Amino acid sequence: WFQLSLKEGLTVFREQEFCGDMGTRALERLHAVSGLRRGQFPEDAGAMAHPIRPASYETIDNFYTSTVYQKGSEVVRMIQTLIGRKNFRKGLNMYLKRHDGQAATCEDFVAAMEEAGGVDLGHFMVWYRQAGTPVLDVTSSYDKKKKEYTLRVKQSCPPTPGQKKKDPLNMPFCVGLLDQKGRDMKGTFVLDVAAPEEVFVFLNVEEEPIPSLLREFSAPVRVNYPYTEGQLRLIMASDIDGFNRWEAAQKLFTQYVLAGGAVPEEFIKSLRKVLKDKKLDAATKAMTLSLPSEAELGLTLLASGKKIDPVKLYHQRQAVIRAMAEGLSDDLWAMYETIENSLDEKASDGVARGQRSLKNLCLAYLAKIESESTAPLAAAAVAQSRNMTDKIAGLDILADGDSALKPKMFAHFAKQFGDQPSIMDHWLAAQSSARRPDVLASVKKLMKHKAFTLKNPNRVSSLLGVFAGNPLGFHAADGSGYAFVAEMAATVDKLNPQAAARLAKPFLRWRDFDAKRQKMMKAALAKLAKGKLSPNVREIVTKALGAKV
Structure with missing residues (x-):
């Protein structure tokens, strides 16, 4: 093993x-x-x-x-x-x-x-x-007279349970250099990083470059470099490396979310260029326009020495989505309508999947600012589309809102696919992932639905597991989400220890959250620990309560 x-x-x-x-x-x-x-x-x-x-x-x-x-x-x-x-x-x-x-x-x-x-x-x-996600802190300097560009790379790794002291790792660090117009200067270098600190000197560099770091995500690490917003926008628009174009957008999204949600007009213009870029495929556009998840944003907060308020972080992320949707409204509608009117519902190749992803992302963003206009389109996808991806996307869009069409469409979907459990898993997940303050009440009601049973791990994952990843549900300010998931973990443990252990895993990071939530999560864990638990769940609970680094 x-x-x-x-x-x-x-x-x-x-x-x-x-x-x-x-x-x-x-x-x-x-x-x-x-x-x-x-x-x-x-x-x-x-x-x-x-x-x-x-x-x-x-x-x-x-x-x-x-x-x-x-x-x-x-x-x-x-x-x-x-x-x-x-x-x-x-x-x-x-x-x-x-x-x-x-x-x-x-x-x-x-x-x-x-x-x-x-x-x-x-x-x-x-x-x-060795466990943990390494961090590369990179700085640079340019000698104009010698035409030499120097990169200094310092690696570290945060302590993890049982491994307080970390050894330096050997890894490939793929790097490119861009000129001030975003053109690639010398191709991609595979730098061999091994020591705690490394210095790499590039010769015959005609102008001070913008570094394109960790091309193709050449190692599973985090990279810190003091990019300006302008440099990140240039990388997003011009880099020959697909990962770094996407990564530049992710860094900018993260910066704006953590700053409170305001989005500069220059960034909106950059995103508009991405949407209109005829050389860029639809799937890559969809990826570039997708924000980092709340979990990824939380890790960035932790790296800066701050604790996570997941509900606040959710609202800041939503503020960026709304600002982006408002700034790109006409462009999003145009892209949605172009794809909707031209894409064959039966098409399932890579190009079609990418177009469908972009179309549904555009509609989801527009739903944040124009719910009355988008709800009928989402409902039509659920009721009329012959493509399951579009149907599920329609459910996801309706689930977050208050449209009168929502209960009708969820009932319609359940009537049509109620005898197909694997499809109904998506129906359950759409409702348990709804970013709504009343989501816990909805989940408890769904537990009584004939599509759900605690005896099937897929049903448990689709309803309860998805709820445990919902910041407005699991991290509710009154602690009700924590108490509910801990109670369900104990109940499921009697039926399926493996499924129960997966359900308990979100508690492993209770120390990462704000003081009030830490107290409530720890209390839920302590209560769970008092019961008769399987070795699977007992290991999760014991390590969550006892881990020290």
């Missing part, structure tokens, strides 16, 4: 490579990075943070995690970047030939890569035993 990430990390990596080959490689990379940040980065910041190869466990069921799978795939990807795609393929063939049918280890895999690439990956093995 300790070698679980060897199989699963490699499998996830191969799946991502296959999807990139079949579709758009840059877009597939964005999906992978976005998922890693939403799921694995918070895991690395919690009381059960663990390496991709845990040194011990109480129950293996609790380690089928984003760290083992998604971060495990990033470790494999880093090896490919360090030794090159050709050598990586050679090493993979060598590994499979040597160990087919054997109980292979992570060391066996890395040894094959070392031989194929002619490199020593001994230092790289720290990734297999």
Whole structure:
């Protein structure tokens, strides 16, 4: 079991490579990075943070995690970047030939890569035993006379439970240089970072460049660099690296959310250019216009030394969405109508999926400022569309609002698909994810619906698990969300310990929130701890209450 990430990390990596080959490689990379940040980065910041190869466990069921799978795939990807795609393929063939049918280890895999690439990956093995998300603090200077550009990279890693002291890691740090007009100057450099502090000097640089850092998300780390807003807008508009174009937008969105929600007109203009860029595919546009999740924004707050008020953060995020929707209203309507009038409902290739994603994002943003105009369109998607993605998007848009059409459309969907549980999971999730103060009452009512049962883990995940990720429900100011989820975890534990453990995991990060919420979350955990619990849930509760770093 300790070698679980060897199989699963490699499998996830191969799946991502296959999807990139079949579709758009840059877009597939964005999906992978976005998922890693939403799921694995918070895991690395919690009381059960663990390496991709845990040194011990109480129950293996609790380690089928984003760290083992998604971060495990990033470790494999880093090896490919360090030794090159050709050598990586050679090493993979060598590994499979040597160990087919054997109980292979992570060391066996890395040894094959070392031989194929002619490199020593001994230092790289720290990734297999060390938890946490590393941070790279980068500064730069330019010598105009010598035409030399210098990057200084300092790495660190926050302490995690059981690992207060961290060793420096070996990683590929892919970097490009842009001129003041956003043009690429010298291609992409793969810098080999290994020491706590590294200095890299670029020669014959004709003007002071803007650095394009961590191209293709070459390592699962956070990067800090003192970009100006203008530099980020230029990267967003011009960088040849798809990840960094998206990342620049994410950084600007984060800055505006945490500042309170005001959005400068210059940023609105940059987003308009993205929407109108004919060379950019629809899926990438949708990704670029999507804000960081509340979970990702919370981690940024923590990195700055502040605790999280999740409800306040939600409202600040909504303020940015409304400001963006107001500034881009005409453009969003034009894009929505163009795609709606031209896209074949039956089309399901990559291009069509991207267009559908962008169309539904435009409508969702417009719903924040023009609910009377958008509700009928969302309802029409639920009632009339022959495409399930559009139907579910319509439910999601209606769920947050107060339109009279909402109960009718949810009833219509349930009547049409009530005998198909996997589809009804989306129906349950749309209602439990609704960003409404009365969402807990809605969830309790849905627990009595015939589409739900505590005995099925998929139903539990769709209704209760999704609720536990809803900031207005789980983090309600009166603590009712915490008490409810803890109670449900205890109830489900008697039926399915694995599902109950997943339900209890949001409590692992109780120390990250404001003082009032810390007190309420800890109280809910303490009450849960008094009951007779399975080893699965007991491990979660014990580590949540006892973790110290």
